[in-house]
């Protein structure tokens with residue numbers, strides 16, 4: 409498996425205060441990578457630097473071989489490779505589910521015909537037929553999350569980055585979401601970078617990093633981390649990692 413995301417020695421300072429400190433990790437193509445940590449650990453800041461929403465103070469980020477900091481890269485090429493779902497869903501609430509999907513297809517220059525074909529696939533994959541012509545303002549949090557996720561993958565990106573995807577979903581919607589991304593990584597080879605504070609959900613990841621105070625304190629497979637910390641659950645391992653002075 410090849411490395412599709414390489415983050416090297418990333419630092420972010422705001423007004424002289426360091427909120428991300430020398431963060432490095434690699435993500436293998438087709439895997440699910442979880443960035444874990446409590447509120448304020450620095451997860452969203454790392455993600456925003458990866459997708460180019462904010463500039464790192466120092467360090468480098470390579471996406472599928474492209475140095476995102478280089479002035480030579482073709483921005484649209486790089487953006488086509490990535491799908492992003494932020495904590496504030498990327499939906500226009502006055503539009504229906506179909507119109508939101510069409511809008512995102514348009515943002516990626518997919519053309520009307522291709523857009524409609526792709527929306528047909530997503531309606532089936534995400535069971536959207538009952539809500540497709542309802543405005544997203546009228547949907548439940550779980551339905552909005554499902555729609556926002558479908559929007560983020562409409563252009564068939566190689567990499568999907570999701571920030572706290574299931575914050576507002578009920579347990580069943582959470583399970584469905586994680587089963588969907590597991591299936592997409594296995595069968596379509598999509599790479600996922602997901603932030604979460606939910607340690608049960610982190611069990612779905614192939615590899616996780618645990619951030620605290622802007623640094624990565626521990627990284628490994630969920631089972632490897634549990635073994636190293638002699639813990640029955642990731643919650644217990646997490647507690648020990650955060651307490652340790654490593």
Ligand SMILES: Nc1ncnc2c1ncn2[C@@H]1O[C@H](COP(=O)(O)OP(=O)(O)OP(=O)(O)O)[C@@H](O)[C@H]1O
Pocket residue numbers: 422427445446447448449450451452453454605
């Ligand atoms: N624009 C900003 N200006 C100043 N400080 C910021 C800014 N954005 C984030 N921070 C600070 O950076 C730190 C990390 O924030 P970040 O949002 O990355 O954490 P997080 O791990 O994603 O937290 P959460 O789980 O609550 O989303 C916090 O202390 C936050 O206050």
